[in-house]
Amino acid sequence: MCCLLKHKNLSLLVVMSLLTAALAACQSASPTPAPTMTTPLFTQIVKDILADPNGFEGLSVTLVGYYRGWDLLGEAGSGPPVTRSDWVIRDDSGAIYVQAGLAVEGNVTLDPGSKADTQKVLRVTGFVRVTEAGQPYIEPESIELVK
Numbered sequence: 001m002c003c004l005l006k007h008k009n010l011s012l013l014v015v016m017s018l019l020t021a022a023l024a025a026c027q028s029a030s031p032t033p034a035p036t037m038t039t040p041l042f043t044q045i046v047k048d049i050l051a052d053p054n055g056f057e058g059l060s061v062t063l064v065g066y067y068r069g070w071d072l073l074g075e076a077g078s079g080p081p082v083t084r085s086d087w088v089i090r091d092d093s094g095a096i097y098v099q100a101g102l103a104v105e106g107n108v109t110l111d112p113g114s115k116a117d118t119q120k121v122l123r124v125t126g127f128v129r130v131t132e133a134g135q136p137y138i139e140p141e142s143i144e145l146v147k
Helices: 002-028 046-051 115-119
Strands: 060-067 087-090 095-098 121-130 136-145
Touching: 046 060, 046 095, 060 115, 060 136
Parallel strands: 095 136
Antiparallel strands: 060 087, 060 121, 087 095, 121 136
16 A cells, blocks of 8 residues: 555645646746748629728728729729829729829839839728719828838
């Protein structure tokens, strides 16, 4: 009986030591860093605006998508709504014009005639406007380069 009791105490002591060591290792381990996103999350609202322009007119929206300059890839499906300097942004659902005139924050220069800039990602916040002909576009309040 004496040997059996010693064996149980020894087993309990080993288990307690292992648990203590495991707990100490967990507390001293550095947390795994959160993964960083390399690709911004593009919005999917352009298709909704194009489907119901009058329902969105006057609403503030934020779009994240590729800068497409003067519709260099032919994605907007129409000409510029306000001036020939208007440019296009393409999110994950479609392309829409943005009224020209507001600079990108941070003195970033984009060339609306250069296909090299069509891979730049922008975040545009502004109001949905609709021309008399029914073409929606964005009147920007802020434009920032995301990537």
